Amino acid sequence: SDFILDFGRDRNFIGLVNGLTYEALSISQGTQDYSSDTIIQIRETGEYLAVIKGIPSQTLTTTDFIALDSAISPPEIIPDSAGNTLELARDIGYLTEEKTFSDFVGDLDLDDYYQFSLETESDFRVVLEGLSANADLHLLDDRDNILYASTNSSNIAEFIEKTLPPGSYYLRVFPQEAGENTTYTLTLSSNGITPEPTPVPTPLPEPTPTPEPIPTPEPTPVPTPTPEPTPTPEPTPTPEPTPVPTPTPEPTPTPEPTPVPTPTPEPTPTPEPTPVPTPTPEPTPTPEPTPTPEPTPTPEPTPTPEPTPTPEPTPTPEPTPVPTPTPEPTPVPGTLSFSAPNFSINENGSAVAAVTITRTGGGQGAVSAIINLSDGTATAPADYLNTPITVTFGDGDITPKTIAVPIIDDTLVEGNETVNLTLGDLTGGVTLGSQNTATLTIVDNDVADGFNLLRGTYIGSSGEDEATAVELSVTGDIVVVGNLNGVARLQRYSTNAGTDPLSNIPLGGTVNDMEVSRNTGHIATVGDFGIKVFASDGVTSLWSQSGNFDRVAIANNGLVATLESSSRRVTFWDATGTQIASQVLDNSDRRFADITLTPEGDRLYVTGHRQAYYNGSGLQMPLLYAYNTANLETRLWSTWGGSVNTVGGLGLTSDSRGRRVTIGKDGGLYVLGWTDGGATLFKQDGLNMTTSLGSRLIQQDNYNSFAGAGSGSFTFFAKIDPNTGNVERGQFVVTQGDPPVNNARSFNPISIAADEAGNVYIGGNASGQSKNRNTQTINGEPVGSYTSGEMSILAVDANFQRKYWLPLAQSGDTDGARGDINGFAVGNGTAAIFATVTQPNVATLSGEVNSTQLGGRDAYLAVWNA
Known part of the structure; x- marks a missing residue:
């Protein structure tokens, strides 16, 4: 029998020959190794004719068969002549x-x-x-x-x-x-492919007629009308040559040498028509040049010199006094200001956002100013030196100046501290700009073995509870959404332990995501109930729309973006809830996991993965796209895009995905990724698949190395240039076995956030030991025992150097705490997570609302000073 491997209904037909009919066939579903296939036999004899791979027998009907030896011609079959991938196009x-x-x-x-x-x-x-x-x-x-x-x-x-x-x-x-x-x-x-040949010949003939010298020989056969050429003097050069040949056409060889001396006496009339050289060819017929004075009407052009009164326009330069305004700017030495209200520097003295002074509005003269430093939460001289710093600009110098503030790199775990900066004592007539004060944050580089919780409480009921997302409000409150005992709820909490929710609003259905606007505090929530937007109090409803959405983002201007993951559809809503755009993004082989908007609302970023195939096997390739919110049809850039054959050819065959994307409080773009092994596309330059990240891949120790790793769930995170998609720096996170030598284990990424100083915070769960795990403490107590899949939080500084990494198992817990950190929020020195606990106990505080487990799965809120 024949094996048919590529049969497609509605596109292919099975031919019946030798008088065979559909009624004479036995069509049945295969068994054992052929359980997914259709078996075709001759009903009467049982002879096997064909096995159709991957086609259920019940889907075949008489319309799928054609009698090829009958008089009826089969319907037209359109071949699949187009390639099915970009590479096979x-x-x-x-x-x-x-x-x-x-x-x-x-x-x-x-x-x-x-x-x-x-x-x-x-x-x-x-x-x-x-x-x-x-x-x-x-x-x-x-x-x-x-x-x-x-x-x-x-x-x-x-x-x-x-x-x-x-x-x-x-x-x-x-x-x-x-x-x-x-x-x-x-x-x-x-259009526009063939025009090249036609212009080549046509211009060549056209220039040939243009030279008047060619027509001038032609008049030579018309010498008699030499008086008539007088009209030709209008092109004064050409008529004069015409008389040259006309008077003595035969003697032309001799007259041309003779004319050179002869004209000199007679041209005296001709000098008026300045073309003195032109009569030089005509002198042989010296009497005939006299007709040339008849062209003396041409001197009427010489009256045009009489328009030399046009010099009277030269008075127009007298308006050049207009330059007098230009001297007015010249005496302006300009204005000095800080370039921003906030700067940051690592405790080791390396700048994160360097203190910068700008000179605007002028640059004349040498000017200077003094920057005075005073204590914020940092103190001098223990944390920094408060000696005033002088900044100078030379005459014409408008280049911004960066200054170095001397920082004391101690070994104390102090957290981030601030220094106040004031600009003053100006010289050179320069003025003081409105941004004349700023704050410098010193980013602590000392790692503690633990930290102290401000809040640690279970949330929910004795039923099944699930955390979804957490954000910080503009007033410093903690905003959470979750599905608590089967009901989607929006709640607000203070940072004070033991206090009940500030607000508690049911949303209906199931909630999938939430985000808070950074200037208004408006709260956007989405789920199978659609979209609901609230004021910052978490109670007042601003607008709502029905639907089923997976992810949401909100900008400062009230623009809201929603994502429907299954259909790849992004929809924009204005501040009143009116839909203003909706677009299905990219190809059907893309899977989108998250979106974010810039605070200004001008850019949308999307992450997820592409389900591709290489050598017959599935391959998941991460993706990160940028769009202008005014045009969702065209991407601005894509990171980790490109040919699957290139990626597979490099051996980068570990499935990898983008999971979360966010705009940090520092304005940076951050992406959180997952990979199931070390042969991952995340190792490469996001804009050039054949180039590695090199020094931009930050490896601090073997907890960033895949040595000894098998398949698993490993973390990659990166800071991305929001304008180009270039990976500025990236890092892998793995746990280790015990002992931690070349024995990489899983760390599964779930949530990410970044603060004003560029510190990055990641929530996940670990199936292996985090660094120094067993020496970590929470509120002075050692963490509980390890279990696979334990909830862990990781923090790194702006240079991707580890600050802390610890599990959240309650002290004394013997079987470990397991769960997912579904949401992470950070800002203004406060950090919060909202997690789902699948196996207690997690770290809580006595006196909290719920310091012990509630039963079933529980939601969990933890807050601390970042």
């Missing part, structure tokens, strides 16, 4: 004429790719039509980035019409949703 070559292709996309052929090239800048047009279901069209570059998209609904035709520069491009045709199956016709055209 059908190459059309240079698009010099209209091209049309017919094909099919659907469940059995998810993507069709076409490649074409343009030799010159061209007006390009493509139309996708003849659809029986909803299919979309993308125009891509060679890195699979979407340049333009057409995503009409239903079976409406798609088209893209753009002016494109020369280069190579790709088209992708794909079904909008699973289950959409359709044939299609794709027509491409462009």
Whole structure:
């Protein structure tokens, strides 16, 4: 029997020969090794005819068979001539004429790719039509980035019409949703490929007539009308040559030498028409030059010199007194200011955000100012030297100046401390700007073996409780959402232990995410109830919309973005709850996990992964995209994009994903990733897959190394340039066995946050030992016993040097505490987590609202000074 490996219903048919009919067949489902296949036999004899791999027998009907030796011709079968990946795209070559292709996309052929090239800048047009279901069209570059998209609904035709520069491009045709199956016709055209040959010959003949010297020989056969050429003097140079040949056409050889001396006496009339050289050819017929005085009307041009009164415009320079304003700026020495209200520096003296003075509004003269330092929470001279610092600018110097504040690098665990900066004592006439004070934060680099909780309490009921997210409000309150005893709730807490919620609002359904605006404190929540936005009090409802959303982000201007992960749809809502945009992002093989907005609301960032295939096996490749919120159809940049063949060819075959993306309180863009092994794309430059991160991959010790690792859940995090997508620095996090030598174990990433100084905080669970685990303390008590999957928190400084890393097992607990840290928030010196405890006990405080477990799964809130 035949094995049919690539049969697709609605696209392929089974041919029946030798008079065989559908009724004569026995069609049944296979068993054992063929349980997923269809077996076709002759009913009467039991002879096996074919095994159709991967097709359930009950799906086949008489329409899937064709009698090939009958008079009835089979329906047209459209071959799958387009490639199914970017690398296998059908190459059309240079698009010099209209091209049309017919094909099919659907469940059995998810993507069709076409490649074409343009030799010159061209007006390009493509139309996708003849659809029986909803299919979309993308125009891509060679890195699979979407340049333009057409995503009409239903079976409406798609088209893209753009002016494109020369280069190579790709088209992708794909079904909008699973289950959409359709044939299609794709027509491409462009202009501007053939014009190159035509201009080459045509300009050459045209310049040849332009030289007047060529026509001047032609008048030579017309010597008699020499008087008539007098009209030609209008082009004064050309008429004068005409008389030269006309008087003595035959003697032309001799007269041309003779004229040189002869004209000198007679040109005296001619000097008025300044073309003295022109009569020099004419002198042989010295009497005839006298007609040339008749062109003396040309001296009427000489009256044009009489317009030399135009020098009277020279008085217009007298308006040059306008430059008098320019001297007015020149005496302005400018204004001196701090470049920002906040700066930060590591305790070892390396700047995180260096103190900078700017000179604006002028630069004349040498100027100076003094920066005075005074105690904030830091004290001099124990933490810094408060000697005044002088900053100077030379004459014309407007380059910003950075200054170094002397910091004392002690061994005390003090936390971050602040110094007050004041600008004054100006010289050189410079003025003081409005930003004349600033705060410098000293980032502590001393690591404690533990820390003290401000709050540590279970939240929920004796039923099943689940934490979802935590944020800090503009007033310093702790805002949490979770599904508590089956009810989605929004709650607010103070940082004071033992106090009940400040507010407690049921949301209905299941809550999936929450975020707080950084200037208004507005709270956006999403879940299967849709979207609900509240004022900063957590009680007053501002607006709501129905739907089912997975992730949410909110900007300072009230713009809200929601993500529906399964459909890859991002929707924007304005501050009143009106939908203003909605777009399905990228290809159907992308899976998006999280979104974030800049506080200004001008950029959207999305992370997740691409489900690709390499050598027949699945490969998950991380992704990070940036969009302008005014145009979701075109990406600004993508990190870790590119060819699956390139990635696989480099041996980077460990599945890897982006899990969370956030804008830190320092304005930086941070991404949290997961990988199941060390052969991961995260090791590479995000913008160039063939280049490693090199020194940008920070390795402090073997807790950042994959040595000895097998498969597992490992953490990668990075700071990204928000304008380019470039990885500024990245780091892996692994736990270790005991002893911790080349024995990497899992640390599973779940949540991430970054504070004003660029310190990064990560919540996860560990299936191995964190560094110095058993010497860690919480509120002065040693942490409890280890268990696989224990909840742990990690903090690193702005240079990705570890600050602390500890489990949250309650002191004295013998079997360890297990769970997920679902949310992490940090800012203004306060840090908070909201977690789901699947195995108690976690660290709590006596006198808290719920210091002991409640039963079932419990939510857990912990707060401390960051």
